[in-house]
Amino acid sequence: MLFRAHLLGPHDGMRLDEVADGALVVDPAGRFTAVGPYEEVAAAHPGEEVQDLRPLWILPGLVDLHSHLPQYPAVAMDGLELLPWLEAHIFPAEQRFEDPDYAALAARRYFRDQLGLGTTTTVVYGSVHPEATHRAFQEAERMGVRCVLGKVMMDRNVPDRLRETAEASLAQSEELCAAWHGRDGGRLQYAFTPRFAPTCSAALLSGAGRLAERHSAYVQTHVSENVQEIRWVRELFPEALDYTDVYQRAGLLGPRTLLGHGIHLSPRERGAILAAGASIVHCPRSNAFLKSGIMPLRRWLDEGLSVGLGTDVGAGPSLDLWAEMAMACTASGLRWAGQKAQRGRLEGLGLEEAERDRLCRALDLEPDLPIAPAQAFILATLGGARALGQADRFGSLEAGKDADFIVVDPATVDPDPGRSQEAEQVLCRLLYRSDARMVRAAYVRGRLCHRLEA
Ligand SMILES: [Zn+2]
Numbered sequence: 001m002l003f004r005a006h007l008l009g010p011h012d013g014m015r016l017d018e019v020a021d022g023a024l025v026v027d028p029a030g031r032f033t034a035v036g037p038y039e040e041v042a043a044a045h046p047g048e049e050v051q052d053l054r055p056l057w058i059l060p061g062l063v064d065l066h067s068h069l070p071q072y073p074a075v076a077m078d079g080l081e082l083l084p085w086l087e088a089h090i091f092p093a094e095q096r097f098e099d100p101d102y103a104a105l106a107a108r109r110y111f112r113d114q115l116g117l118g119t120t121t122t123v124v125y126g127s128v129h130p131e132a133t134h135r136a137f138q139e140a141e142r143m144g145v146r147c148v149l150g151k152v153m154m155d156r157n158v159p160d161r162l163r164e165t166a167e168a169s170l171a172q173s174e175e176l177c178a179a180w181h182g183r184d185g186g187r188l189q190y191a192f193t194p195r196f197a198p199t200c201s202a203a204l205l206s207g208a209g210r211l212a213e214r215h216s217a218y219v220q221t222h223v224s225e226n227v228q229e230i231r232w233v234r235e236l237f238p239e240a241l242d243y244t245d246v247y248q249r250a251g252l253l254g255p256r257t258l259l260g261h262g263i264h265l266s267p268r269e270r271g272a273i274l275a276a277g278a279s280i281v282h283c284p285r286s287n288a289f290l291k292s293g294i295m296p297l298r299r300w301l302d303e304g305l306s307v308g309l310g311t312d313v314g315a316g317p318s319l320d321l322w323a324e325m326a327m328a329c330t331a332s333g334l335r336w337a338g339q340k341a342q343r344g345r346l347e348g349l350g351l352e353e354a355e356r357d358r359l360c361r362a363l364d365l366e367p368d369l370p371i372a373p374a375q376a377f378i379l380a381t382l383g384g385a386r387a388l389g390q391a392d393r394f395g396s397l398e399a400g401k402d403a404d405f406i407v408v409d410p411a412t413v414d415p416d417p418g419r420s421q422e423a424e425q426v427l428c429r430l431l432y433r434s435d436a437r438m439v440r441a442a443y444v445r446g447r448l449c450h451r452l453e454a
Contacts, residue, residue: 004021007023007397016423023040031401057426063321064123067311067312074093094162107135111145115143121145121146123220124136126150130176132151133176148190151172156200197233258279261286262300306387308379322430325373343360373427402445405443412438
């Protein structure tokens with residue numbers, strides 16, 4: 001099948017490639033066999049059936065690296081910081097997943113809404129219940145989404161009905177991994193999912209590290225989200241150098257590890273994460289919602305860290321990764337403005353230059369330039385695929401990769417559709433004015449997984 005449309009996608013992780021009158025050829029195995037200008041591609045594929053989608057645009061499918069399936073029904077419960085919010089709203093919501101039928105229904109809604117917003121790859125935490133996680137995998141398998149999923153593991157500091165023993169948690173997780181990891185040609189993968197250090201004993205953490213290594217599976221957890229949480233981790237693991245070291249000691253820090261948040265990481269922690277090849281998942285709407293802070297995205301990227309984006313539902317209000325990209329830009333802009341204002345105040349104090357520079361460094365007031373929408377889009381596509389170690393399989397529109405792509409109508413979000421169709425401006429409108437109606441269709445490995453009903 002040959003699709004004719006306006007093509008836009010990341011090229012090499014640094015810039016965007018655009019073909020105004022472009023074409024993609026998808027083979028029966030669900031791979032792109034040709035991508036380029038329509039005239040060229042059509043001439044080289046004379047017998048190919050053509051779907052002319054003009055004036056719509058084709059983009060790579062989005063990659064959401066962090067969210068919580070059982071929290072979707074509990075989004076938008078405002079007013080608390082992380083730890084009391086978990087107690088008041090989230091643990092009760094996750095408890096409902098004791099019922100596998102309810103869990104299956106919730107998973108169907110979750111994947112449907114995600115595909116409807118253009119997310120074709122999702123990395124997601126299940127609840128503590130193995131049967132609910134099994135049913136969620138079944139839904140992902142049926143609906144066609146590319147999915148990395150794991151049963152949450154937690155053996156302390158959670159309500160009794162959600163607490164498991166380390167032995168049971170490890171055994172059930174390994175069983176799920178054996179059933180699902182690598183299924184359907186690698187479309188479905190398993191992530192060992194210790195919730196975060198405070199809810200896991202050292203034995204559970206190191207057991208999860210061993211199993212992830214043994215099965216070449218992913219690891220997902222949270223790190224350095226909230227200042228109170230960091231203090232708690234220090235109390236619970238006095239032998240560790242810091243929060244990141246808790247995971248490193250357990251063998252959980254490696255190239256298949258996804259660390260949610262990472263807002264307040266020290267230079268030592270960033271060095272350890274970089275050396276291990278682990279990735280950080282930036283969830284800026286959640287960070288704002290739970291008053292956790294603004295992650296220094298520009299700084300982390302400049303240091304060479306691998307970063308992708310996540311909606312972190314239910315602290316994030318929706319599965320809209322476009323809005324997450326927009327918030328990544330907004331948050332980095334706010335950080336830049338705040339640093340500049342503070343620096344200006346310091347300069348007004350009439351200090352010696354050397355003293356002023358010392359204070360600027362100590363108070364972290366070297367302004368980091370804001371992130372541009374094109375860069376946020378790259379993080380949400382190829383950046384996500386890279387964090388998963390699968391940039392050779394998806395994340396951009398390139399021949400040889402799997403055909404994970406979305407069909408988008410930019411006019412839906414443009415109050416004046418006669419305006420410039422310059423790619424970066426179109427992308428700005430998609431991000432800042434996102435709306436599920438702009439995503440006409442979503443394909444994973446060439447299979448249509450979502451089509452907008454007229
Ligand atoms: Zn989370």
